[in-house]
Amino acid sequence: MQHPDHPLRRPAWLGLALALACAGCAKNPNERVTGDAGRMLRVSSKQITVDLDEAQRAELARLQDRRVGMVSGARALAAGADALTAMGFAPVKSDAEVLLVEGERNRIVGNRWRAAIRALIKAKGIPLRGKPDHESMRALISIRPSPGEGTLVRARFDLTVWDTNGDSRTTTVLDGALYACFFERLDDSLDGRKPRPRPPVAPGEVDADCTTPAGGTASG
Template identity: 45%
Template sequence: MFLLPLLLACWIASPAHAGQADDEQVTGSGGKLLRYSSSQVAVDLSEQERADLNRLRDQVFQQSSAAVLAAAAAELKTLGYGTVAVDPDFHLIEGQHDQALVSKGREILRGILKSKMGLPGKPDHKSTQALIVVKPLAADAGVKVRVRFRSTTWDSNGDSRTKTDTDAAMYEEFFSGLKKPCRAVRKAAADSAASIRAVVNICA
């Protein structure tokens, strides 16, 4: 007599990721019909996406580590990253960019409707983390800059989905902006060297 209600209760409260895709790792679950918690999903990259990331994430610059670190931190701030932390000892930069995907009015309206009826979750805000490592190369060979962008999107139910970004435009925009101050530093160094040579020639 009590078996059917018990089985039904177990099914309702069972994890929402029972039918998850092979490339998804669920670190939390919120149930199926009975929402008792939010769910968090991390999506693995496919082989093609990994190949794309390996192609996009690295570039070499001819400036010092300190100059490139400063330029990279400034570029993240230009791109809207509100939190940027630089670790000069380990040549590391971490940044975070938070953005709303819907207007405040739309968010409030959806909250009102959701309280009256069941609505599926819709993406409403996103956080992108940038991780940048600057690796000094051999003498006079410059430094290698490696960047990785990883985004987490939350929906109106509080569920989140996280994945490493492989959008070429993101990486190209960052490196394009980074090249501008690095070119300026290189030009200033060249001008300084030229001035020193001119003084030496005059004094010779």
């Protein structure tokens, strides 16, 4: 006769409970979850925000700041809005009172025909692992005039990617090429030149993040 604690005599729900308990064992400590999508039964979408660690915060500080000389806050504000518009952000909103510019850029990253097939399969009750579907990049530009040191322009770009299950993951962009792209177009506007437009990106194509000149091709 088998002992009650023998593996074959343990209730099935015990193994499931242990599996669910261990599912979060490897969780990234920098991830914040707002909506967990349920455990046994999916009842909502899951949103994850990934905070920067100390090394990443230092990298962001290295990328995001530019002093533009003795430029008025209003002029720097307008130049920041021009730069984001040239990069394909829309809408772009400026707040002259707090010297803040915000913009949003959306694009599809999945194939629509594949999404349609997946929707038909899921409609039959067959669970599928989520795949990237669309993304939204948010830009936040702050202006800080300083009579002694010149005006500081600080940029931050956050990217949210949604998958085919409706779950999302938000991270702060640390790609130096993107920040360089913004500051190049900021300089264009401050120097009286029209900022170069961002090359168009078709749905499903790799985004060049406007690092190539207008009419050029993305590298890599």
